[in-house]
Amino acid sequence: MPGNNVVERVRALVQTFLETDLVRLRIERDGGHVELRRRASSRLATAETAEPQTQGPPAENLDEIKSDLVGIFRFSRPAPVIGELLDADRELAYVEALGIRNPVRSLGSGRLVSVCCDDGQPVEYGQTLFEVARV
Amino acid sequence: MFKKVLIANRGEIALRINRACRELGVKTVAIFSEPDRESLHVRHANEAFCVGPGPAARSYLSIPNIISTALITHCDAVHPGYGFLAENARFAQICADHGLAFIGPPAEVIATMGDKATAKRVMREAKVETTPGTDILESVDKARRAARDLGYPVLLKATAGGGGKGMRVVAGPDQLERAFNSAQNEAEASFKDGRLYMEKLIVSPRHIEVQVLGDNFGSIVLLGERDCSVQKPSHQKLIEEAPAANLSDKARQSLLAMALRAAQAVHYSNAGTLEFLVSGDRVYFMEMNTRIQVEHPVTEMVYNIDLVKEQIRIAAGEPLGYTQADLKPRGHAIECRINAEDASNNFAPAAGTVTNVVFPGGPGIRVDTHIYSGATVPPYYDSLLAKIVAFGETREAAIARMERALRETVIEGVNTTVAQCLEVLATDAFIKGRYTIDFLPGLMRRDDAA
Numbered sequence: 001m002p003g004n005n006v007v008e009r010v011r012a013l014v015q016t017f018l019e020t021d022l023v024r025l026r027i028e029r030d031g032g033h034v035e036l037r038r039r040a041s042s043r044l045a046t047a048e049t050a051e052p053q054t055q056g057p058p059a060e061n062l063d064e065i066k067s068d069l070v071g072i073f074r075f076s077r078p079a080p081v082i083g084e085l086l087d088a089d090r091e092l093a094y095v096e097a098l099g100i101r102n103p104v105r106s107l108g109s110g111r112l113v114s115v116c117c118d119d120g121q122p123v124e125y126g127q128t129l130f131e132v133a134r135v
Numbered sequence: 136m137f138k139k140v141l142i143a144n145r146g147e148i149a150l151r152i153n154r155a156c157r158e159l160g161v162k163t164v165a166i167f168s169e170p171d172r173e174s175l176h177v178r179h180a181n182e183a184f185c186v187g188p189g190p191a192a193r194s195y196l197s198i199p200n201i202i203s204t205a206l207i208t209h210c211d212a213v214h215p216g217y218g219f220l221a222e223n224a225r226f227a228q229i230c231a232d233h234g235l236a237f238i239g240p241p242a243e244v245i246a247t248m249g250d251k252a253t254a255k256r257v258m259r260e261a262k263v264e265t266t267p268g269t270d271i272l273e274s275v276d277k278a279r280r281a282a283r284d285l286g287y288p289v290l291l292k293a294t295a296g297g298g299g300k301g302m303r304v305v306a307g308p309d310q311l312e313r314a315f316n317s318a319q320n321e322a323e324a325s326f327k328d329g330r331l332y333m334e335k336l337i338v339s340p341r342h343i344e345v346q347v348l349g350d351n352f353g354s355i356v357l358l359g360e361r362d363c364s365v366q367k368p369s370h371q372k373l374i375e376e377a378p379a380a381n382l383s384d385k386a387r388q389s390l391l392a393m394a395l396r397a398a399q400a401v402h403y404s405n406a407g408t409l410e411f412l413v414s415g416d417r418v419y420f421m422e423m424n425t426r427i428q429v430e431h432p433v434t435e436m437v438y439n440i441d442l443v444k445e446q447i448r449i450a451a452g453e454p455l456g457y458t459q460a461d462l463k464p465r466g467h468a469i470e471c472r473i474n475a476e477d478a479s480n481n482f483a484p485a486a487g488t489v490t491n492v493v494f495p496g497g498p499g500i501r502v503d504t505h506i507y508s509g510a511t512v513p514p515y516y517d518s519l520l521a522k523i524v525a526f527g528e529t530r531e532a533a534i535a536r537m538e539r540a541l542r543e544t545v546i547e548g549v550n551t552t553v554a555q556c557l558e559v560l561a562t563d564a565f566i567k568g569r570y571t572i573d574f575l576p577g578l579m580r581r582d583d584a585a
Binding site: 069070071072097098122124125126127 | 169184185186187188194199200202203204206207208233
């Protein structure tokens with residue numbers, strides 16, 4: 001059955017995703033998409049596949065958080081600070097467009113490495129707003 | 136006059152609008168999709184904003200991102216160009232609601248003339264002759280009855296249509312159901328509006344259109360006609376010329392009179408084009424395009440007027456400042472559309488990278504283009520690469536100049552329509568100016584058979 005086929009393919013995708021250090025994986029095809037995001041707890045749940053800590057600090061994956069619309073960039077309060085350890089769903093800022101505040105979230109836990117925009121700055125689609133190290 | 140205009144388009148028309156703005160001392164904001172980041176229109180504008188990824192639905196048709204760009208860059212007007220949102224009444228209204236002047240007619244005029252069935256009804260009320268036809272047909276059964284009344288052959292058309300999309304010729308009753316369903320599906324996919332109406336098919340007509348300009352004070356002028364009968368089987372135009380060759384005085388007079396009545400009937404303002412089918416001396420209104428046309432340069436050449444600047448001036452509230460009597464055409468102009476297409480494969484679009492480009496020059500030649508050596512042609516958009524326009528004191532001189540210009544043209548890396556245009560120019564039918572909309576499809580069939 002086609003439905004079972006899709007489930008099997010997603011299951012295989014999740015397994016592959018869990019075997020990597022990826023924080024987020026998005027696959028677009030034929031107008032549809034699948035997106036997998038790693039939450040802090042899921043990393044713990046897969047601890048058995050992680051490298052032992054005795055082998056040194058885990059490698060950092062630098063993740064760019066980009067704007068998906070055009071508007072004015074503003075920090076949320078409290079404003080994020082470089083070096084801050086972020087919760088998985090921390091609201092970092094918002095992009096104001098046509099009077100609507102569109103939140104920008106951390107999309108997973110990590111350490112804030114850089115802030116790429118100034119408060120009040122116009123931003124375009126795809127512009128990098130933050131860089132986060134996923135540890 | 137406006138201080139800053141957002142250009143809600145891409146390609147050659149975005150550059151064309153940018154040039155008009157610059158010459159008027161108006162600053163510009165370009166929008167672009169991710170694959171268009173290196174486009175010339177982005178480089179030439181004062182500011183540029185990415186509004187989305189490649190697919191037009193998420194970039195050049197993204198009304199929220201476009202309006203947001205206009206507002207955060209403090210634009211006071213939006214020029215839609217052609218295609219994309221140019222004939223979207225909702226977009227024009229949203230611009231107005233946000234205090235942005237839409238460089239085009241008011242939203243209600245776009246809505247009236249953009250709905251082809253409504254437009255025909257309004258034209259009939261204004262005593263403008265239309266092809267015999269129907270209002271919206273809700274079902275195949277209704278279409279079958281209408282076709283029987285009109286008499287085959289008939290033409291099914293999408294009420295939201297344009298560019299030949301959602302249009303089908305139906306020669307007999309056995310073809311009707313299939314044509315109805317495929318036209319409806321195509322219209323739904325292209326315009327999100329699958330409604331169809333039907334017209335009696337005028338066999339082998341010419342496609343001739345009239346350029347109008349109206350200001351916000353009720354003045355309307357006509358800038359003559361353009362013959363756009365050299366069309367691909369998909370009804371997309373390949374070569375246009377102004378004025379139309381071998382058009383009888385009677386046909387020209389009724390064409391111009393009907394165009395004026397039509398524009399007056401809807402209190403038209405800004406630039407627009409009324410399209411007609413001409414068969415002998417009979418003239419039938421087909422549709423109105425409430426925007427600048429791709430082929431506007433041929434009119435500009437013979438009337439020595441900048442239509443895009445006129446659009447901007449009119450939208451800024453300036454009066455026309457001249458009357459019909461002041462407009463005197465001179466000479467003849469021909470435009471060839473150079474598309475990234477494979478003419479040997481039914482004009483299939485050809486995306487890729489343009490590796491080398493040499494455009495023609497010299498007296499009487501104008502090239503409107505956005506491509507350069509190294510430019511990429513994304514697969515997402517219209518395949519138009521360049522418009523080569525030739526002006527001559529006579530039609531013969533314009534043809535000779537165009538032929539010379541096409542032979543100077545080099546575009547490598549993608550297939551183009553240059554050879555096809557040259558082939559058309561060399562035909563007896565084109566040289567004598569005696570061709571109809573069946574001319575190019577017939578020429579292609581002959582090539583296939585050879």
